Amino acid sequence: MKKNKVRRSAGSYFTNNLTLKLLSVVFAIILWSFTITRTNPHRTKRISDIPITAVGLASLEESGLTLRDVDDLGNIQVKVSVAHSDFKLIDKNYISATVDLSKITSAGTVTVPVMVSVNSTADIGTPVANPSSISVTVDELVTKSVPVSLHESGTLKDGLISLSPSYPETVEISGSSYYVEKIAKAFLDVDLSSLNDGDKVTGALRFTDEKNNAIKFTSKYITADMDVRTIKEVKINAENAIVNADRVAAGYQFESVSAGKIRICAHKILLDSIEEISPTAIDLTDKDSSFTNCALDFDLPEGVSIVPGQSTAEAEIKINEATSSVTVKRHITVSGFDGTSASITAGKTTRRITADGVVAIEATVELSGPVPLLNAIGDADVMVRLSLSGKGAGTYELEPTVILSSAYASRITAKLISPAQVSVTIRK
Numbered sequence: 001m002k003k004n005k006v007r008r009s010a011g012s013y014f015t016n017n018l019t020l021k022l023l024s025v026v027f028a029i030i031l032w033s034f035t036i037t038r039t040n041p042h043r044t045k046r047i048s049d050i051p052i053t054a055v056g057l058a059s060l061e062e063s064g065l066t067l068r069d070v071d072d073l074g075n076i077q078v079k080v081s082v083a084h085s086d087f088k089l090i091d092k093n094y095i096s097a098t099v100d101l102s103k104i105t106s107a108g109t110v111t112v113p114v115m116v117s118v119n120s121t122a123d124i125g126t127p128v129a130n131p132s133s134i135s136v137t138v139d140e141l142v143t144k145s146v147p148v149s150l151h152e153s154g155t156l157k158d159g160l161i162s163l164s165p166s167y168p169e170t171v172e173i174s175g176s177s178y179y180v181e182k183i184a185k186a187f188l189d190v191d192l193s194s195l196n197d198g199d200k201v202t203g204a205l206r207f208t209d210e211k212n213n214a215i216k217f218t219s220k221y222i223t224a225d226m227d228v229r230t231i232k233e234v235k236i237n238a239e240n241a242i243v244n245a246d247r248v249a250a251g252y253q254f255e256s257v258s259a260g261k262i263r264i265c266a267h268k269i270l271l272d273s274i275e276e277i278s279p280t281a282i283d284l285t286d287k288d289s290s291f292t293n294c295a296l297d298f299d300l301p302e303g304v305s306i307v308p309g310q311s312t313a314e315a316e317i318k319i320n321e322a323t324s325s326v327t328v329k330r331h332i333t334v335s336g337f338d339g340t341s342a343s344i345t346a347g348k349t350t351r352r353i354t355a356d357g358v359v360a361i362e363a364t365v366e367l368s369g370p371v372p373l374l375n376a377i378g379d380a381d382v383m384v385r386l387s388l389s390g391k392g393a394g395t396y397e398l399e400p401t402v403i404l405s406s407a408y409a410s411r412i413t414a415k416l417i418s419p420a421q422v423s424v425t426i427r428k
Contacts, residue, residue, distance in 0.1 A: 043081070045090065047077065047078050047091060048092075049075045049077075049092060050077070050078055050096070051073070051075050052076060053096070053097070053099075054070055054098065054101055055101070056104075060104060060138070063104075064140060065105075065106070065138050066174075067137070067138060067176070068136075068179075073099065076097050076114055076131060079128045080095070080125060080128070083124070089120075090118070095116060095117070095118050096117050097114050098117075099112040099113070099115070108137070109135055110136055112133060112136055116129045139178045140177040141175070142180045142181065143173070144181075144183065145171070145172050147185060147186065148167060148170060148188065149185065149188075150188055150190055151187040151189045151206070152192055154192040154194070155193055156192045156195060156228070157196070161228070161231055162192065162195070163229055165225065165226045165227055166225040166227065167188065168222050173220060183207045184208065184209050185212075186205040186206070186208075188201065188205055188206075188222060189206060197229065197267055197268045198228060198267050199228050200226065202222070202223040203221065203222070204220065204221050229265040229267055229271075230265060230268040231263055231265045233261050233262070233264075234264055234277055235261055235277075236276070236313060241279045241296075242284060243282065243283050247284065247285045247286065248286070248287050248288065248319055249288040251371045251375075252287075252288045253319070254317075254319055255318035256318045257317050258315065259313065259314070259316070262277070263306070264277065264300070265306075266301075267303060274304065277298055277304075278298075279296035279297060279298050279313070280296075282296075282315060282317070287319055289319050289320060291319055292317055294315045296313040320370075321371065323368065324368070325367065326366070327365065327367070327417065329365075330362070330382055331361060331363070332344070332346075332361045332385070332422070333357065333383055333384065333385050334385075334388060335385055335389065336387050336388045336389025336390070336391075339428050341354050342354075342388070342427060346361045346419040349361055361422070363400055363417075364418045365382060365384060365402050365415065367412055367413070369408075370411060377412070380405065381404060381408055382402065382414065383402070384400045384402055386400045386401075387401070391424070392428070393426050394425070395425045396425075396426070397421050397422075397424075398422055398423075399422075400422060
């Protein structure tokens with residue numbers, strides 16, 4: 001029984017000792033926190049990647065100088081003593097690093113001190129820059145005019161065309177002689193596939209030397225109106241363009257004109273209202289059938305253009321010889337008579353014949369065709385013939401035939417009006 005009592009005392013001692021240790025740790029933390037809060041001691045903090053900026057550039061430029069790499073002065077690390085209560089609050093956003101160039105008066109490489117400032121009301125000691133100075137290169141400030149070109153990539157969407165892009169042909173640049181004197185050309189990069197009707201493009205120019213090697217230079221922006229238009233196919237209304245159709249060459253008449261379709265382009269808001277266009281006047285004064293085609297010109301509304309690259313628009317014109325009808329009188333001519341005598345009766349008129357030849361029975365013939373040909377036909381060009389070939393003795397009802405000379409037979413139509421028939425009696 002005595003032995004068990006000793007063991008319990010040892011276990012109790014161990015437990016009580018651990019508790020004391022834990023209480024000691026907690027007490028130490030409380031004491032440390034109380035001390036830090038009451039004394040608020042400073043701690044050293046290192047903040048990296050703080051960019052360096054330049055001041056005094058205006059003074060430098062007044063001296064005809066400029067910094068060669070104003071956008072690439074590098075970064076520094078700053079060591080600063082910060083009160084414990086503000087330690088977590090201070091970061092690179094509150095610290096700035098600058099170099100003052102206003103005292104530089106000549107070109108060359110110059111070492112300038114880095115000045116650090118803290119924009120905060122926190123309890124902060126004097127910041128220390130690392131490095132504390134940097135070398136900068138100063139060049140002469142020069143100005144130059146550089147030609148500008150578009151560098152196009154991609155393809156416009158279907159139904160669009162970029163007709164006459166408008167942008168500055170040259171741009172004046174000022175900067176470090178080291179870079180400016182190398183620059184020969186400037187380009188504005190344009191992605192055509194991203195453009196829509198009416199779009200303009202604003203972007204930074206890209207500079208190169210004569211061999212198209214890229215030259216680093218301060219961004220300079222320009223705007224290009226790409227003149228992107230919508231394409232539309234419309235009817236050519238050539239009928240409205242015909243003038244003096246009643247003044248074609250004598251003996252001719254205007255029949256028709258046709259011109260098909262043509263592609264035009266304009267901004268969509270204007271193009272939607274256009275379904276057809278009319279060419280400028282097509283004057284038919286003194287024109288004859290040889291005038292079959294005519295190249296067309298158009299007086300288009302402002303902002304509307306013909307899509308380039310098409311075949312020249314033409315009108316097909318038909319001017320035919322004027323046609324008419326006239327009647328002529330001719331005596332019937334008998335041929336192929338083989339007998340002693342015969343008589344021919346047409347209506348109330350009867351004539352006796354004894355041989356081939358003209359019989360004094362008048363026939364009326366209607367001639368139709370081009371007016372110039374009708375006016376030129378002579379007596380010998382039209383004959384009304386009655387053939388008695390193979391006819392023996394007897395009485396016959398026969399139809400006379402109109403014969404035209406070869407000069408007119410293909411283009412003149414002849415129709416016998418009267419007599420439609422004659423009665424012929426042949427005696428042997």
